[in-house]
Amino acid sequence: MAGDFDPIEDGPPRLPSPEARRFRVDFGLMFIASLSLSAGIAVWITQGPGTFFHLLWGDTAMILSLLPKIFGGILLAIALAMILPRDRVLRLVGPDSGLRGLVIASGAGAVVPGGPHVTYPLAMGLMRAGADAGAGTAMVSGWVLLGLNRVLIWELSFLPGWLVALRLVLTLWVPVVVGQMARVWARRSPVPDDAHQGRQR
């Protein structure tokens, strides 16, 4: 009889499942789209169609060259979040993982390569598998502030080493502290699972 068995509740650890939001146009997408459109029109007007198309073709080539990496990154993050056993995730970066959990999450954010297409799906997957909002926040903060990939490939080719080192040393504590504050906040008022509301809708 239907209702006796809920494959979602009783099945294996739930995976990130944003498919219901697939084409959902949220505020962010709308904002970015209108900003990009206005910027495109402004480039066309102020710098001529030549520049406009030059930029557009450059972007198209870049996006096409990035697509395989993006899909591979997503696949990697989702597979990784899936094979990590829930009890282990809970112990490592769950709500009771303490300072150690936040340090682990920040460090993971800093060393995981691949940019937004790996870090966000991975953080999302870990949070589904038992990581708390504090660890998720520490991980995203660790990536945006301390991401090794960006430091090595980008910062050091543009800026002198002492400046990059100073920035890293001064920023080292931030992901853990921001993560701890997010954890305390989530304890008082939980972060709704709003990235996955598609399932309930």
Add this chain to the structure above:
Amino acid sequence: MNVIIGTVLIWGAALALLRHIARVDRAKLPEVWRAARATFLVMLPRTVIGLSGASFMAALLPRGRMAALFGPERGITGILLATVVGAATPGGPMVALALSATALKDGAGTGALLAYLTSWSIISQTRTLGSELALMGPTFLIRRLILSAPVPVMIGLSSQAIDAVW
């Protein structure tokens, strides 16, 4: 070249994981595939729009004038200004770091420069409003931004102090 190396490394790791999953529990593979495809479809329009928008915006930014906004003599004002400029800088590392390099050459202060980089790292609108909002949800994003808001100014002030001692 970086893209190719990155792609090969990521696919290598992904395939190794998938092989592991196939050995341990083959039934999970379709689920991994379905979730990856769904996430990819969420990210795709956001990536395309974000990347092309960022390069249009970069073409419009008055880099020289923006860089001149944070000279060394401006102190806390320069740091606050740099924080705002950082929050307004779109796109990936290319734009923000090129702007930082210009600012540094023009004699920008260490405090303002690090406040700028930190603020851009935390906010980078095309990334947060595109991917983070869609994947992590609004509450997660808003809380992260609120909690991180004082950080650029703190980094700017402390690096300025260190610079003054040196």
